[in-house]
Amino acid sequence: MNRIRFDQDIRPLSEFRSGVASFIKQINETRRPLVIIQCGKGVAVVLDVEEYEAMQEKIELLEEMLAAEAQLASEMGISNDVARASALERIKK
Numbered sequence: 001m002n003r004i005r006f007d008q009d010i011r012p013l014s015e016f017r018s019g020v021a022s023f024i025k026q027i028n029e030t031r032r033p034l035v036i037i038q039c040g041k042g043v044a045v046v047l048d049v050e051e052y053e054a055m056q057e058k059i060e061l062l063e064e065m066l067a068a069e070a071q072l073a074s075e076m077g078i079s080n081d082v083a084r085a086s087a088l089e090r091i092k093k
Contacts, residue, residue: 001051002032013038016046 004010009032016023016036027034027048036044047055071077078086 001047001055002030004032004035009033010035010037010042012036013043 008026009030011023011034013036016034023034023046026032027046031048031051033048033051034046035042036046068077
């Protein structure tokens, strides 16, 4: 995801409401999120669908990595040799 450009990607809710189509086009073209503010505070972020899906995949991968690290720390992991032998055995079946 591209970084937010503060001069282009932060808009008041009233402006977003009146120009939704143009803002959606901007989001799709730039792949940058749009921050919607109301009374000077951020209330929503609008993202391109592909960017959102990519973020979800990254979050899932990070969660899996954290779980794996926790398993290794509690000595629930197995050695590379054992994992490889197990994988090769399943492939042969």
